[in-house]
Amino acid sequence: xxxxxxxxxxxxxxxxxxxxxxxxxxxxxxxxxxxxxxxxxxxxxxxxxxxxxxxxxxxxxxxxxxxxxxxxxxxxxxxxxxxxxxxxxxxxxxxxxxxxxxxxxxxxxxxxxxxxxxxxxxxxxxxxxxxxxxxxxxxxxxxxxxxxxxxxxxxxxxxxxxxxxxxxxxxxxxxxxxxxxxxxxxxxxxxxxxxxxxxxxxxxxxxxxxxxxxxxxxxxxxxxxxxxxxxxxxxxxxxxxxxxxxxxxxxxxxxxxxxxxxxxxxxxxxxxxxxxxxxxxxxxxxxxxxxxxxxxxxxxxxxxxxxxxxxxxxxxxxxxxxxxxxxxxxxxxxxxxxxxxxxxxxxxxxxxxxxxxxxxxxxxxxxxxxxxxxxxxxxxxxxxxxxxxxxxxxxxxxxxxxxxxxxxxxxxxx
Numbered sequence: 337x338x339x340x341x342x343x344x345x346x347x348x349x350x351x352x353x354x355x356x357x358x359x360x361x362x363x364x365x366x367x368x369x370x371x372x373x374x375x376x377x378x379x380x381x382x383x384x385x386x387x388x389x390x391x392x393x394x395x396x397x398x399x400x401x402x403x404x405x406x407x408x409x410x411x412x413x414x415x416x417x418x419x420x421x422x423x424x425x426x427x428x429x430x431x432x433x434x435x436x437x438x439x440x441x442x443x444x445x446x447x448x449x450x451x452x453x454x455x456x457x458x459x460x461x462x463x464x465x466x467x468x469x470x471x472x473x474x475x476x477x478x479x480x481x482x483x484x485x486x487x488x489x490x491x492x493x494x495x496x497x498x499x500x501x502x503x504x505x506x507x508x509x510x511x512x513x514x515x516x517x518x519x520x521x522x523x524x525x526x527x528x529x530x531x532x533x534x535x536x537x538x539x540x541x542x543x544x545x546x547x548x549x550x551x552x553x554x555x556x557x558x559x560x561x562x563x564x565x566x567x568x569x570x571x572x573x574x575x576x577x578x579x580x581x582x583x584x585x586x587x588x589x590x591x592x593x594x595x596x597x598x599x600x601x602x603x604x605x606x607x608x609x610x611x612x613x614x615x616x617x618x619x620x621x622x623x624x625x626x627x628x629x630x631x632x633x634x635x636x637x638x639x640x641x642x643x644x645x646x647x648x649x650x651x652x653x654x655x656x657x658x659x660x661x662x663x664x665x666x667x668x669x670x671x672x673x674x675x676x677x678x679x680x681x682x683x684x685x686x687x688x689x690x691x692x693x694x695x696x697x698x699x700x701x702x703x704x705x706x707x708x709x710x711x712x713x714x715x716x717x718x719x720x721x722x723x724x725x726x727x728x729x730x731x732x733x734x735x736x737x738x739x740x741x742x743x744x745x746x747x748x749x750x
Contacts (some may be wrong), residue, residue: 337462338447344457345390345620347383349606349723354677355385355748356732357718359451359712360418361393362404365689366644367667368710372573375709377401380416380456383705385675385718388693392709396420402446407715408471408479410498413453413727416717417479419468420447420461445487450501453719462501465490468520470511470715472734474563478504480526480734482519487634493519493528495563498671512559520582520734526561527571527591529579542578542641546620553577558593558604574602575614575664580622580640584735585630587742592633592654594621596640601633601652613657617650622670623733628678628742634696635663636672636683644668649683651699663699664725665692668712670749676718676730677749678742684713691716720748 350356352503359381363374380402381393396402402419409416422444446467450460457697466486466572474480477498486492492515494506509516509530532541532554544550549620556579558572570593576598583592590612595599599619603612618637633654639646649663649672666685671680674696683692689710693703707713718731720740730740740748 337460339460339461341460344455344460346454347394347456348454350454350725350727352721352723352725355718355720357363357383357385357716358389358407358409358416358693359383359684359695359707359713359716360404360407360416361689361707361713363401363711365687365707365710365712367687368689369509369529372710375711378404378418379708379711380418380451381391381707381713382456382710388703390705390708392456394451395550396449400449400458400461400510402449403467404712404714405472405484406468407717408481408727409453409717410475410479410734411473411476411729413719413721415498416451416453417448417468417471418442418451418454420449420458420465426484432462432641433513436445437499439502442485445485445490453561460501464496464503466492470733472521472732473729473737474521474701474734476738479519479698482516491749492516493526493561504509505563505566507561512568517578517580520584522584522735524588526563527582527584528559528561529582529593530559531578539578539596539641542595544644545577545597546599550739552631553597556595558582560606571611572604572606572609573611574604575611576600576602578641581624583624583626583633585626586741590654592624592626594624594635596622596638596642598636599642601635601650603654603657615652617652617660618648618662619646620644621650623672625674625681626654626743628674628747630743632660634663634681638668638670638671638686640670647687649681649694661699664692667702671714671716671733673731673733674742675714676720676740676742676747682716684716686712686714689713713725
């Protein structure tokens with residue numbers, strides 16, 4: 337723990353029985369509407385998920401501004417986590433000699449801000465050994481966090497306890513034979529997207545393949561980890577280059593990997609490791625989500641590794657791999673998530689600073705939610721307040737939680 341802060345005034349007043357969404361937003365929406373004023377600092381935004389409207393947002397202090405890349409909320413809905421400053425920022429970490437990775441913003445270790453979910457202001461600044469990339473609830477208790485870059489003595493993928501603010505276990509990418517991109521879980525095992533090291537790995541290799549400057553790379557793969565002992569259980573090669581996301585079905589039978597460099601999505605049998613099919617998507621796919629009956633998968637075509645100009649979604653039949661539809665969306669739409677009601681697809685557009693909402697059955701656009709100041713949104717979390725006023729996370733980028741799962745016949749009723 338680096339710093340603690342005085343409690344702030346409560347600005348979000350949840351109503352019992354309501355469903356809300358949390359969204360961390362940055363300052364760099366590249367294609368925000370003409371004339372829109374730039375956002376001065378990062379924010380935590382809260383909205384009503386039923387009415388699809390923003391309620392309130394909390395700006396982080398300028399001295400604690402960081403480069404946002406995800407939204408994660410503790411399972412009990414009490415705390416939001418957002419990336420804090422790096423370099424010589426007040427209360428930050430020295431990003432000088434001895435750090436792994438180059439000095440670009442997203443490749444520099446950073447701090448983590450623990451934010452009160454009702455005041456929307458920081459209560460702690462933490463050093464976690466690197467810069468948080470993506471995070472999600474694990475087993476309705478811990479947080480699974482992966483990093484863009486870590487300290488020399490830091491972990492690349494780890495479990496974090498929000499109650500004690502301590503890391504309880506993790507692993508280094510070097511011990512897995514490459515470099516990690518991001519991690520996902522089925523609440524039993526942890527699945528990590530792995531990349532070959534050197535120039536042929538990470539985003540650089542994918543960009544060269546996508547642009548035609550390189551024709552082949554060393555294989556990328558998914559590593560399956562047992563979090564009880566942090567040992568490798570299995571490894572899964574997949575078709576294509578530079579997977580960005582892992583979508584795991586409700587029975588943990590299949591995983592789906594959208595790959596940016598090759599603009600395709602692969603279905604892999606978790607039990608046998610066999611590639612069931614590989615299907616083309618739009619340019620530079622990123623995130624994905626299954627429909628409630630898991631008969632279709634929606635893939636967001638962000639334009640990752642292809643210039644960040646994607647603005648569509650590709651819908652694919654999960655049984656055959658046959659593309660079914662292209663849905664027009666927002667620029668740089670990277671996260672697409674099935675809502676807890678099982679009826680809506682919510683899509684975050686980094687480029688425009690907006691959330692797009694579609695009917696999961698008809699694929700009709702239902703609503704576009706502008707973020708305050710058109711800050712770029714990253715990640716998405718739904719929090720349900722029960723009638724007794726207690727909160728619980730029911731959906732985040734990793735999956736469904738706390739008794740809600742449309743694919744298992746347990747949607748959150750409207």
